[in-house]
Amino acid sequence: MNDGMPRVVTIREMIRETPAVATIRFDHAFDSLPGQFCMVWVPGIDEVPMGFSGADQITVQEVGTATRALTSLTPGDNIGIRGPFGNGFSPVGRVLAVAGGVGVAPLLPLAKEGSVATFILGARTRDELIAADILADQTDLHIATDDGTAGYHGFVTGVLDSEIDIASFDTICVCGPELMMKSILDRLALRNMEQRGQFSLHRYMKCGVGVCGSCSLDPDGLRVCRDGPVFSGDQISSSEFGEYARDAGGQKQKI
Amino acid sequence: MITLQNDPVNVGGITLNNHLILAAGVLGTTGASIRRMLRGGAGGAVTKSIGPVPAAGHPGPCLIPLDGGLLNAMGLPNPSQEFASELAHLAEEPVIVSIFGGTPDEFQTVASWFADIAAGYELNLSCPHAEGYGAAIGSDPRMVRACTEEVAAFGLPTWVKLTPNVTDIAVIGEAAEAGGATALVAINTVRAMRISTKLRRPVLGNRFGGLSGPMIFPIALRCVYDLYEACSVPIIGCGGISSAADVIEMMMAGASAVQIGSAVYDDIGVFDQIASKLYSDHGCSAAEIVGCAHE
Ligand SMILES: Cc1cc2nc3c(=O)[nH]c(=O)nc-3n(C[C@H](O)[C@H](O)[C@H](O)COP(=O)(O)OP(=O)(O)OC[C@H]3O[C@@H](n4cnc5c(N)ncnc54)[C@H](O)[C@@H]3O)c2cc1C
Ligand SMILES: Cc1cc2nc3c(=O)[nH]c(=O)nc-3n(C[C@H](O)[C@H](O)[C@H](O)COP(=O)(O)O)c2cc1C
Ligand code: FES
Numbered sequence: 001m002n003d004g005m006p007r008v009v010t011i012r013e014m015i016r017e018t019p020a021v022a023t024i025r026f027d028h029a030f031d032s033l034p035g036q037f038c039m040v041w042v043p044g045i046d047e048v049p050m051g052f053s054g055a056d057q058i059t060v061q062e063v064g065t066a067t068r069a070l071t072s073l074t075p076g077d078n079i080g081i082r083g084p085f086g087n088g089f090s091p092v093g094r095v096l097a098v099a100g101g102v103g104v105a106p107l108l109p110l111a112k113e114g115s116v117a118t119f120i121l122g123a124r125t126r127d128e129l130i131a132a133d134i135l136a137d138q139t140d141l142h143i144a145t146d147d148g149t150a151g152y153h154g155f156v157t158g159v160l161d162s163e164i165d166i167a168s169f170d171t172i173c174v175c176g177p178e179l180m181m182k183s184i185l186d187r188l189a190l191r192n193m194e195q196r197g198q199f200s201l202h203r204y205m206k207c208g209v210g211v212c213g214s215c216s217l218d219p220d221g222l223r224v225c226r227d228g229p230v231f232s233g234d235q236i237s238s239s240e241f242g243e244y245a246r247d248a249g250g251q252k253q254k255i
Numbered sequence: 256m257i258t259l260q261n262d263p264v265n266v267g268g269i270t271l272n273n274h275l276i277l278a279a280g281v282l283g284t285t286g287a288s289i290r291r292m293l294r295g296g297a298g299g300a301v302t303k304s305i306g307p308v309p310a311a312g313h314p315g316p317c318l319i320p321l322d323g324g325l326l327n328a329m330g331l332p333n334p335s336q337e338f339a340s341e342l343a344h345l346a347e348e349p350v351i352v353s354i355f356g357g358t359p360d361e362f363q364t365v366a367s368w369f370a371d372i373a374a375g376y377e378l379n380l381s382c383p384h385a386e387g388y389g390a391a392i393g394s395d396p397r398m399v400r401a402c403t404e405e406v407a408a409f410g411l412p413t414w415v416k417l418t419p420n421v422t423d424i425a426v427i428g429e430a431a432e433a434g435g436a437t438a439l440v441a442i443n444t445v446r447a448m449r450i451s452t453k454l455r456r457p458v459l460g461n462r463f464g465g466l467s468g469p470m471i472f473p474i475a476l477r478c479v480y481d482l483y484e485a486c487s488v489p490i491i492g493c494g495g496i497s498s499a500a501d502v503i504e505m506m507m508a509g510a511s512a513v514q515i516g517s518a519v520y521d522d523i524g525v526f527d528q529i530a531s532k533l534y535s536d537h538g539c540s541a542a543e544i545v546g547c548a549h550e
Contacts, residue, residue: 004320008453043454047315078454207318211520213284221291248311250284250334
């Protein structure tokens with residue numbers, strides 16, 4: 001056990017990425033691996049898990065109380081950070097990254113460090129694409145939008161099926177809505193390539209350090225916060241992944 | 256170091272695979288997680304405390320690791336009755352269902368959901384940070400006795416977990432024993448807090464919470480010692496145990512078995528780790544050790 005008190009950081013910059021997503025930069029750089037996350041303390045509100053989208057930043061989508069409070073802060077305000085936590089991605093060979101929505105956050109550091117050859121970025125509509133310029137510089141970028149306002153008209157899996165030879169990649173790093181990740185895992189399974197996939201999972205997190213059990217996966221009891229958040233496809237192919245998750249009290253919720 | 260024989264263990268009516276039990280609320284929220292701990296060497300496991308209605312718990316931060324301990328205010332998050340389905344595949348295993356309520360009736364109701372599947376019950380009369388629950392009623396001897404009576408009436412082994420946040424823990428232990436407890440568990444966390452000096456506010460969402468881990472081992476040891484003098488049912492030591500030497504020391508104070516929670520933070524394999532050092536073929540029998548520091 002060691003001192004894990006939240007480090008209080010001051011917000012330096014608040015960058016609007018899309019109508020509902022903002023990147024928050026603080027005055028301290030954390031020593032984190034791509035894919036690791038932190039617990040973000042919004043004083044007086046709550047503490048929630050967020051991937052690092054850079055050493056000194058997180059990228060937040062407004063979905064509820066804590067995330068709305070976070071994105072309404074301004075430079076000079078303070079928040080607390082615990083972490084980095086979790087395992088991060090461990091890419092080998094030629095890397096394909098696939099992101100849906102704000103799922104791009106933990107994949108961004110991987111692309112920035114030059115580890116990603118090809119990147120598929122998906123969003124509902126053109127205005128909701130995040131970090132497309134940076135990704136276009138660093139990778140062979142393919143875009144998909146649900147409404148066809150940019151790139152491929154449809155889901156990221158459509159790009160995968162029509163524009164990419166998935167078998168030519170050694171590692172496929174994925175983060176986004178669970179059903180999107182599940183359909184990519186299914187495609188890997190068809191070719192017996194589950195172990196090449198690395199999926200960054202979301203589960204309800206309270207402690208972030210592997211003791212409370214709120215993020216445990218069935219049927220092996222893997223902890224998303226400590227054994228993950230990144231799992232290889234074969235670790236989760238016969239798990240609850242894509243079927244259900246749990247809420248704050250541990251009740252099952254269908255995905 | 257003193258070692259123990261790896262004999263079958265029966266404590267407070269429950270047969271365990273060894274003397275090391277997973278403490279309530281630590282990796283005990285799902286059936287799969289509990290099974291992982293049993294496969295990883297826990298001789299028995301206590302579930303997350305289950306209450307009369309589903310609850311989300313306190314706002315975060317809920318848990319802060321400190322030098323030598325953990326500070327938590329989870330706030331008893333739990334899925335309530337739905338939890339029974341989690342235990343279906345563990346019916347043959349030494350799984351003890353921890354329950355909480357605000358009244359003896361509520362304890363009775365929650366216990367009834369698990370009467371067919373639990374190896375036994377553990378009454379949480381000791382959580383230090385849930386208003387109206389836990390220590391709020393667990394410091395009142397009459398209430399402790401009444402809640403214990405309701406649950407013991409099911410005829411299953413009934414352990415009662417006590418709070419150290421009282422003037423005299425022995426008085427509470429005696430009340431539980433009078434209510435029909437088959438074992439006493441000591442202790443739950445010790446009321447505590449930390450403040451962020453930069454933000455000038457408490458760090459925990461609930462402001463205060465409970466301290467666990469090595470920092471509280473001497474407190475837990477003293478509580479077990481006091482209970483051993485006052486009560487005749489077996490005592491299960493809990494609080495800060497993280498090594499085989501701690502287990503032996505706790506047994507010398509009077510514990511017949513121990514529970515381990517926070518030590519999984521450093522190593523989820525802590526049960527196998529401790530068991531590999533605690534047991535040997537030429538070890539003593541537990542009977543020789545338990546309470547020997549009182550002679
Ligand atoms: C490892 C990990 C990394 C994440 N990274 C990012 C990121 O980089 N950017 C981003 O925008 N979002 C990220 N999330 C999701 C983010 O944690 C939730 O959107 C956030 O917690 C919602 O909080 P809220 O109070 O605004 O919403 P609420 O109104 O409380 O809930 C809205 C939704 O968020 C989920 N949620 C709420 N609290 C938690 C919690 N403590 N743990 C997990 N889920 C929760 C709820 O299940 C619900 O579905 C990540 C989640 C995890 C587990
Ligand atoms: C995260 C966490 C959650 C806990 N939840 C419960 C609980 O639900 N019910 C309970 O009786 N005790 C609960 N406890 C207390 C532990 O069971 C145990 O009594 C305490 O942590 C002391 O033991 P330790 O030092 O080995 O952790 C919890 C402790 C922690 C750290
Ligand atoms: S969030 Fe507590 S174990 Fe993962």
